[in-house]
Amino acid sequence: MNYIGIDLGGTKILGALFDDNGTVIYKNKKKTKAKNGIKAVEEQLFSLIDDLTDKSGKEEIKAIGIGVPGLVDVKTGTVKFAPNIAMNNYPIGDLIRDKYKIDVFVGNDVNVGTLGEWKYSPEGKSSNFIGIFVGTGIGGGIIIDNKLYTGSGGVAGELGHMTIDSNGAICGCGSRGCLEAVASKTGIQAEIKARIKRGEDTDIKESLEKEGILKSGPLRAAYDKGDIVVRETVERAAKYLGVGVANLINIFDPEAVVFGGGVIEELGDIILPIVKEEASRYAMRSIFENVKFEKAQLGDDAGIMGAFVLAQEGVK
Ligand SMILES: [Zn+2]
Numbered sequence: 100m101n102y103i104g105i106d107l108g109g110t111k112i113l114g115a116l117f118d119d120n121g122t123v124i125y126k127n128k129k130k131t132k133a134k135n136g137i138k139a140v141e142e143q144l145f146s147l148i149d150d151l152t153d154k155s156g157k158e159e160i161k162a163i164g165i166g167v168p169g170l171v172d173v174k175t176g177t178v179k180f181a182p183n184i185a186m187n188n189y190p191i192g193d194l195i196r197d198k199y200k201i202d203v204f205v206g207n208d209v210n211v212g213t214l215g216e217w218k219y220s221p222e223g224k225s226s227n228f229i230g231i232f233v234g235t236g237i238g239g240g241i242i243i244d245n246k247l248y249t250g251s252g253g254v255a256g257e258l259g260h261m262t263i264d265s266n267g268a269i270c271g272c273g274s275r276g277c278l279e280a281v282a283s284k285t286g287i288q289a290e291i292k293a294r295i296k297r298g299e300d301t302d303i304k305e306s307l308e309k310e311g312i313l314k315s316g317p318l319r320a321a322y323d324k325g326d327i328v329v330r331e332t333v334e335r336a337a338k339y340l341g342v343g344v345a346n347l348i349n350i351f352d353p354e355a356v357v358f359g360g361g362v363i364e365e366l367g368d369i370i371l372p373i374v375k376e377e378a379s380r381y382a383m384r385s386i387f388e389n390v391k392f393e394k395a396q397l398g399d400d401a402g403i404m405g406a407f408v409l410a411q412e413g414v415k
Pocket of ligand 1: 271275
């Protein structure tokens with residue numbers, strides 16, 4: 100019995116064929132072509148699934164798991180809103196199920212990534228586990244009693260939109276002072292820009308003005324060179340992240356919290372010790388003491404590995 104795991108991203112669709120044990124038998128990728136609209140995305144997705152089912156040969160495919168970057172109703176397998184992949188109230192689960200006659204499970208990409216990191220954690224399996232992914236935005240997933248928690252509407256786990264500073268910066272979601280607004284790369288960028296505007300100088304001013312967006316690489320380089328604006332801004336973001344993590348620890352009493360995403364990959368060795376220190380100040384000691392802080396291990400494969408877990412857990 101085989102499984103298919105798919106990570107449907109804004110620029111590429113990664114797919115893999117797995118055996119029962121989660122070993123990758125075959126892997127492929129296609130361009131998403133989201134700019135060409137939903138029909139183009141659908142064509143790319145189906146041609147990838149065609150290829151993966153072909154490679155399975157006579158071996159039956161038990162289920163397909165898919166992670167998508169947006170709001171998903173996991174109960175119906177409908178993508179409610181995912182502008183990066185041109186999907187709006189799109190019944191992706193039903194469409195694939197009808198075409199291939201295979202069970203399909205759809206999840207939000209960071210929820211699915213959390214499932215992957217949870218299942219394949221080198222520290223061993225935890226029953227209660229939280230994943231936080233810090234990149235352009237902040238997303239995550241919550242595992243309670245060995246199950247991904249999806250909430251009543253199927254969209255739980257929007258960790259990036261917990262309010263950290265009610266007087267803080269405006270967030271992309273329309274609210275104010277969300278964790279994402281103050282601690283994501285977007286939040287770091289906004290703060291650095293504000294300080295430049297106030298007349299402060301920083302090494303990354305030029306690259307920020309030239310590229311328009313902040314890249315993690317130059318940010319890291321400026322940090323290492325001792326750039327004051329960058330140092331203070333990154334440390335400020337890490338402290339906010341620590342406050343958010345303390346809230347999560349107090350509420351969920353997890354065995355482990357895993358941190359991933361582009362910002363953590365580039366700056367994790369700086370950010371994570373600050374997060375841990377700050378979380379220890381705000382979380383209840385008796386709960387905090389038992390929580391393991393882990394760095395995500397799967398990188399780009401978290402999506403397909405998690406999608407496999409989603410599929411396998413789904414048909415259990
Ligand atoms: Zn928000």
